[in-house]
Amino acid sequence: xxxxxxxxxxxxxxxxxxxxxxxxxxxxxEIPQNEIIAxxxxxxxxKSTFLKTINRMNxxxxxxxxxxKIYMDGTDIYKDIDVIKLRQKVGMVFQQPNPFPMSIYDxxxxxxxxxxxxxxxxxxxxVETSLKQxxxxxxxxxxxxxxxxxxxxxxxxxxxxxRALAVEPEVILMDEPTSALxxxxxxxxxxxxxxxxxKYTIIIVTHNMQQASRISDRTAFFLTGxxxxxxxxxxxxxxxxxxxxxxxxxxxxx
Numbered sequence: 001x002x003x004x005x006x007x008x009x010x011x012x013x014x015x016x017x018x019x020x021x022x023x024x025x026x027x028x029x030e031i032p033q034n035e036i037i038a039x040x041x042x043x044x045x046x047k048s049t050f051l052k053t054i055n056r057m058n059x060x061x062x063x064x065x066x067x068x069k070i071y072m073d074g075t076d077i078y079k080d081i082d083v084i085k086l087r088q089k090v091g092m093v094f095q096q097p098n099p100f101p102m103s104i105y106d107x108x109x110x111x112x113x114x115x116x117x118x119x120x121x122x123x124x125x126x127v128e129t130s131l132k133q134x135x136x137x138x139x140x141x142x143x144x145x146x147x148x149x150x151x152x153x154x155x156x157x158x159x160x161x162x163r164a165l166a167v168e169p170e171v172i173l174m175d176e177p178t179s180a181l182x183x184x185x186x187x188x189x190x191x192x193x194x195x196x197x198x199k200y201t202i203i204i205v206t207h208n209m210q211q212a213s214r215i216s217d218r219t220a221f222f223l224t225g226x227x228x229x230x231x232x233x234x235x236x237x238x239x240x241x242x243x244x245x246x247x248x249x250x251x252x253x254x
Contacts, residue, residue, distance in 0.1 A: 005032035008171060008201040009054065014068035016049060016058065023049045025225040026068070031218075033170075036193055036202045038212035038233065041222035041248070047205045050222070051173050054203065055090035056083050072171075088115065091164030095176040097156035099148035099163070104131075104140050107148045107159055111167035126166050134162035135192045154185025161192065172196065174204040178211065190215050209249060213237050221245045 009031040016024040024046050031037050039047035049058065056077065058064045070077045077086055088111075099107050108127045117123060127144070131137040136158040140151070148159050157177060164172055174193070178186040186208075193202055194215055206212050212219050213233060220230040221244075229236060229245040240246045247253055 005034060007031060008033035008072065010069075010071040010074075012069040012071070014050075014053065014066070014070060016053060016067075017063075017065040018061070019063040023225055024053070027227050029220065029227060029230055031201065031203065033201045034197055034199075035217035036197050036204060036215055038216035038219045039203065039205045039222060040207075040209060040212050040219055041228075042253070043207075045222040046225040047220075047222045048175050051175055051203060051205050054171070054173060055087050055092055057092070059083065088167050089169050090171040090173060091167065091169035093157070093160050093164055093172065093174045093177045096180050097153055097160050099151075099156050099159050101147065101149055103145050104148045104151070104159055105144040108162045108166045110163060115167060127162075130162040130166040131159075133165050133196065134158045135188060135195070136162060152185070154181050154188060157181060157185065157189060158192070161189075165196075169200065171201045171203065174202065176205055176207060179207060186211070209237075221248060223248075 007030045009029075011027055011029040011031070014024060014027040015022060027050060039051065041047050052058045053066060053070060058066065066078060072081070072089070075081050100110060105127055108130050109123045112123060112126050117126070128137060131140060136155060139155060140159070148156060151159065161172070178189050181189065190211060193204065196202060204216065216233045218231060219233045219236040221228045221236065223244060229240060229242045236245065237249060240249060
């Protein structure tokens with residue numbers, strides 16, 4: 001049994017509505033720091049919706065109502081923290097690589113510049129460190145002025161990860177970060193996630209069951225807005241408590 005790490009997030013009775021539709025139903029979950037947490041489940045089951053409540057991306061959608069609490073390091077993220085500050089601490093990487101149509105350097109320097117860092121030597125250092133952390137520095141160090149959109153999909157996704165890391169977050173949310181990538185790029189991102197958990201808490205939504213079992217410490221199985229089962233990944237995959245979890249993992253539905 002692994003030692004218990006302190007909780008980065010504590011989620012209490014969280015429900016979310018889009019208008020009259022209840023997309024998340026009374027979710028309770030402790031997310032330890034410096035672990036990779038995978039959210040699995042069929043399409044439309046609420047896993048991406050839940051991911052987006054953690055950095056309040058759902059605030060941008062009209063008609064959304066959130067009930068319950070999410071605490072990050074003991075602070076209520078819906079009441080006691082400014083949303084801009086929250087998103088600085090909780091970075092996001094999306095399903096489709098979405099670099100800005102600008103140079104690789106400017107993509108990574110974008111966040112730090114918004115937060116007031118102007119000094120070139122400081123930006124140079126942040127860009128290099130972030131690209132190294134995202135395991136892409138060696139591939140791009142001679143092409144930093146080139147447009148990021150000219151890179152391959154896998155490289156673009158690692159540039160997006162570098163961009164998320166540049167503002168020194170504490171948490172990285174990944175919404176199916178490898179679903180648009182080839183197998184080799186996918187493995188690079190997976191290896192990267194495992195390295196990054198030394199410093200960050202990582203929450204990943206994935207359709208890829210093998211991916212969840214390969215890289216995550218804990219897995220939550222979602223179904224129609226409920227968390228059916230949540231626990232250590234090995235347990236969830238090898239000895240699921242719920243029949244529905246077993247059926248999903250063994251491919252009987254989903």
